[in-house]
Amino acid sequence: MKPLLSVRDLRVWLDTARGPLSIVDGINFDIASGQVFGLAGESGSGKTITALALLGLLPAGARAAGSAMLDGRDLLTMRAAQRRRTRGREIAMVFQDPTSSLHPMLTIERQLTEHLRYQLGMSREEAYERAVHLLTDVRIPNPRAALRGYPHQFSGGMRQRIQIAIGLACEPRLLVADEPTTALDVTVQAGILRLLHRLCEEKDLAVMLITHDLGVLSALADTVTVMYAGRVVESGSTAQVMGGSRHPYTRALIDSLPHPEASDGALVPIAGDPAGPESRPSGCAFHPRCRYMEPSCAAAVPSLVRMDDGREMACPLDPLVVSRVR
Amino acid sequence: MSLLELRDVEVVYQRSDGTPVPAVVGASLDVNRGEIVGLVGETGCGKSSLARAAVGLVSTTRGSVIFEGREVHVLGRRARPASERRLQLVFQNPYESINPRRTVGAQVADAFAISHAQPRSSFRARVEHLLQRVGLPETMARRFPHQLSGGQRQRIAIARALAADPAMIVLDEPLSALDASVQAQVANLLVELARDLHVGMLLISHDLAIVRHVAHRTAVMYLGVIVETAPTDELWKAPKHPYTQALIDSIPHADGAGHLPVALPGEIPDPANPPSGCRFHPRCPRVMEMCRSEVPRLVAKDGGREVACWLHDKPPVFQQSADVPRVSP
Numbered sequence A: 001m002k003p004l005l006s007v008r009d010l011r012v013w014l015d016t017a018r019g020p021l022s023i024v025d026g027i028n029f030d031i032a033s034g035q036v037f038g039l040a041g042e043s044g045s046g047k048t049i050t051a052l053a054l055l056g057l058l059p060a061g062a063r064a065a066g067s068a069m070l071d072g073r074d075l076l077t078m079r080a081a082q083r084r085r086t087r088g089r090e091i092a093m094v095f096q097d098p099t100s101s102l103h104p105m106l107t108i109e110r111q112l113t114e115h116l117r118y119q120l121g122m123s124r125e126e127a128y129e130r131a132v133h134l135l136t137d138v139r140i141p142n143p144r145a146a147l148r149g150y151p152h153q154f155s156g157g158m159r160q161r162i163q164i165a166i167g168l169a170c171e172p173r174l175l176v177a178d179e180p181t182t183a184l185d186v187t188v189q190a191g192i193l194r195l196l197h198r199l200c201e202e203k204d205l206a207v208m209l210i211t212h213d214l215g216v217l218s219a220l221a222d223t224v225t226v227m228y229a230g231r232v233v234e235s236g237s238t239a240q241v242m243g244g245s246r247h248p249y250t251r252a253l254i255d256s257l258p259h260p261e262a263s264d265g266a267l268v269p270i271a272g273d274p275a276g277p278e279s280r281p282s283g284c285a286f287h288p289r290c291r292y293m294e295p296s297c298a299a300a301v302p303s304l305v306r307m308d309d310g311r312e313m314a315c316p317l318d319p320l321v322v323s324r325v326r
Numbered sequence B: 001m002s003l004l005e006l007r008d009v010e011v012v013y014q015r016s017d018g019t020p021v022p023a024v025v026g027a028s029l030d031v032n033r034g035e036i037v038g039l040v041g042e043t044g045c046g047k048s049s050l051a052r053a054a055v056g057l058v059s060t061t062r063g064s065v066i067f068e069g070r071e072v073h074v075l076g077r078r079a080r081p082a083s084e085r086r087l088q089l090v091f092q093n094p095y096e097s098i099n100p101r102r103t104v105g106a107q108v109a110d111a112f113a114i115s116h117a118q119p120r121s122s123f124r125a126r127v128e129h130l131l132q133r134v135g136l137p138e139t140m141a142r143r144f145p146h147q148l149s150g151g152q153r154q155r156i157a158i159a160r161a162l163a164a165d166p167a168m169i170v171l172d173e174p175l176s177a178l179d180a181s182v183q184a185q186v187a188n189l190l191v192e193l194a195r196d197l198h199v200g201m202l203l204i205s206h207d208l209a210i211v212r213h214v215a216h217r218t219a220v221m222y223l224g225v226i227v228e229t230a231p232t233d234e235l236w237k238a239p240k241h242p243y244t245q246a247l248i249d250s251i252p253h254a255d256g257a258g259h260l261p262v263a264l265p266g267e268i269p270d271p272a273n274p275p276s277g278c279r280f281h282p283r284c285p286r287v288m289e290m291c292r293s294e295v296p297r298l299v300a301k302d303g304g305r306e307v308a309c310w311l312h313d314k315p316p317v318f319q320q321s322a323d324v325p326r327v328s329p
Helices: A045-055 A082-089 A108-120 A124-137 A143-146 A156-168 A187-200 A214-220 A238-243 A248-256 A320-323 B049-055 B102-115 B120-133 B140-143 B150-163 B180-197 B209-213 B232-237 B243-247
Strands: A005-016 A017-029 A036-040 A063-070 A092-094 A174-176 A206-211 A223-228 A231-237 B004-014 B019-031 B036-040 B064-069 B087-090 B170-171 B200-205 B217-222 B227-231
Touching: A005 A045, A017 A045, A017 A063, A017 A223, A017 A231, A017 B209, A036 A045, A036 A143, A036 A187, A036 A214, A045 A063, A045 A092, A045 A174, A045 A206, A045 B150, A082 A092, A092 A156, A108 A124, A108 A143, A108 A156, A124 A143, A124 A156, A156 A174, A156 A187, A174 A187, A174 B170, A187 A206, A187 A214, A187 B243, A206 A214, A214 A238, A223 A248, A223 B150, A231 A238, A231 A248, A231 B200, A238 B064, A248 B049, A248 B180, B004 B049, B019 B036, B019 B064, B019 B200, B019 B227, B036 B049, B049 B200, B087 B150, B087 B232, B102 B120, B102 B150, B120 B140, B120 B180, B150 B180, B180 B200, B180 B209, B200 B209, B209 B217, B209 B232, B217 B232, B217 B243, B227 B232, B227 B243
Parallel strands: A036 A206, A036 A223, A092 A174, A174 A206, B036 B200, B036 B217, B087 B170, B170 B200
Antiparallel strands: A005 A017, A005 A063, A223 A231, B004 B019, B004 B064, B217 B227
């Protein structure tokens, strides 16, 4: 199956007085229609910057190279006008905090229809009817009344639904969701996850789900790519990566989570802190925190290798040895 | 006698138009020395208000807060009475609760200076000792907060609370701003401190999964009332209140199995205008007729559990259950 979006050797760096500071260091992934692609990582791993690079929303001073092909067109080299059109109509975004991405002083109607009128050239009446339909689609009760409301009148979960409705207004093919449920309660989060799952199936939407929450990824994603310090460490199907992780980092990350089934005392934390872009260790960036560290790990960056079961992993240690030591 | 006793605490705020908003409606909770009690619930359930009432940061309209046998004073313009310095609070965001312009050591030393009448020069060794206690190298004392990671900052916030030699620490979402791998480090630190220093802790969190690993007992709060309290393991293995069950079911599991968590329908209602009867009844999957009109009491069960639900209490009148079919004799 041909993927909708193909990202190859994506690199993002910041030009500083001391030379380029690498943030994302050559990553590859594919996203297919009707599938949820999960991008996991802790703060500083470069997962959000990856999304911003695809959308052409990098902060000033940051630059990107590589390619990101959406239907034969490269998102990274597109002209500004074409990129704006693509961003509104083919790729939509949902961010973590709906409080800061919705305008507090405009009605929901204004924020939903503006997009439809600008991007699709709909009349006021057409746009209104479409807005009602969109709010119904994301299960906002009483959509006509909701359109007259302002963001502060809605709860966090409802605001996130409204944001998703705005994202879906022009029927995009790819929805980029950056920590869409992190600010929400678990009970509300479950509803948003179910909503994204349904939209993905009904509309054949491709979803790029960026989160540090492995539980959320496990519930929703079809494929998972785990990043650490700007590089991919493991990628494969959700069952492979979450259910039977082989990379020591993924393994340790899953072990550090509170396990919902069994609680036998203390959690198993990873020592140290996640490496930020300005303090990346040499070789495998995870080596100072890795419990299987060998001297060679600090010397060379391990390459991403395809394993026997089809997953990719960047660790030279025999994964079977790793799992046996565990 | 417990270390901290909350009895029928009620916290009422006022909206700008004068409408009273009851955030906590008669909550009772005990914390003993060396014990970690988790308090969980959704945003707006009143857990932070109860925590603030427990340390005297907001005034209660009814009920009492007793710490070491004495009533806790509401914080005013005067300094906190010395008897209450052994009751400490740690906030959620370590980026905001620490002064960015002073070294870490100086800020921990402040906490000593307030609670011990000794010359400042004698604090240095104790600051270093305390930093080690929370798992930081002593060289950290000369650093500024921006040079630390989120996990290190939260450790500093905990060290400051420990400087007062507390008997009890109330922690308001101490783990939610941290990365997953770091969260486990700080969670384990809390367990160690409670055990080694015999400190009581009230841990406020919306993350039931982490509370499960840390807390000895867990209380579940919904719209201002505590609906269930039990030893943490019991609560997980056999939740009795439908709300506790719903919270547990909505946690996604990182097992790669691809199960979507169960969503609880509806939203937490406006506390100024709560539903009649059981406050959870409009969202409850097992609602019965009487739940709509009768307020359930918190009833003690076996094994130190308390639950406020008509499914687990003898109703004052003839029981009419919707979900249990009645077999006629």
